[in-house]
Amino acid sequence: xxxxxxxxxxxxxxxxxxxxxxxxxxxxxxxxxxxxxxxxxxxxxxxxxxxxxxxxxxxxxxxxxxxxxxxxxxxxxxxxxxxxxxxxxxxxxxxxxxxxxxxxxxxxxxxxxxxxxxxxxxxxxxxxxxxxxxxxxxxxxxxxxxxxxxxxxxxxxxxxxxxxxxxxxxxxxxxxxxxxxxxxxxxxxxxxxxxxxxxxxxxxxxx
Numbered sequence: 001x002x003x004x005x006x007x008x009x010x011x012x013x014x015x016x017x018x019x020x021x022x023x024x025x026x027x028x029x030x031x032x033x034x035x036x037x038x039x040x041x042x043x044x045x046x047x048x049x050x051x052x053x054x055x056x057x058x059x060x061x062x063x064x065x066x067x068x069x070x071x072x073x074x075x076x077x078x079x080x081x082x083x084x085x086x087x088x089x090x091x092x093x094x095x096x097x098x099x100x101x102x103x104x105x106x107x108x109x110x111x112x113x114x115x116x117x118x119x120x121x122x123x124x125x126x127x128x129x130x131x132x133x134x135x136x137x138x139x140x141x142x143x144x145x146x147x148x149x150x151x152x153x154x155x156x157x158x159x160x161x162x163x164x165x166x167x168x169x170x171x172x173x174x175x176x177x178x179x180x181x182x183x184x185x186x187x188x189x190x191x192x193x194x195x196x197x198x199x200x201x202x203x204x205x206x207x
Contacts, residue, residue, distance in 0.1 A: 002203050003169050004176035009037030015190040016047045022196040026056035031072055036187035045075040058082050069095060089117045105143050115150055126158030144172045162197035166205035177202055
């Protein structure tokens with residue numbers, strides 16, 4: 001089965017449509033106001049309404065109040081929730097929607113907390129002391145291979161680009177890959193040529 005591709009950090013309709021037309025399976029809206037890719041619920045809702053129905057709409061949250069998550073679900077028609085903060089296992093699965101916990105991977109010890117989270121999938125990102133995501137840094141993909149054995153679909157993130165995505169897919173064989181900074185012109189604005197090249201390379205490598 002071809003790898004799924006999630007384009008994260010969508011802030012405008014033009015980029016969202018470009019991602020859909022290039023073959024993306026999912027787009028991510030970052031509802032964390034400290035991110036350079038932050039988008040309001042109102043803007044995300046407008047974008048979501050214009051997307052083709054087959055595109056999975058992912059809300060990315062960082063330690064958000066429960067009522068804020070519920071409002072984003074309702075207004076944006078979200079299909080999947082991604083939690084990137086210090087949320088508890090119980091918090092992540094309370095919303096009645098598919099959910100995914102993100103983990104910042106530094107070494108083998110980073111994998112120890114993963115099985116506590118009974119979310120539908122796990123996202124593995126590169127560790128940074130300065131950022132919760134979108135670092136443009138890769139991590140040791142051997143650790144992603146270990147995580148594959150823990151019992152949930154893996155979304156591979158962290159420093160993926162059109163140049164390295166084929167190798168990543170062939171080595172790790174994740175359920176999905178997640179990219180933001182690797183297909184950007186500037187933070188929050190996608191480079192449509194990179195977007196297309198990334199998706200084509202990922203899909204070809206996963207066949």
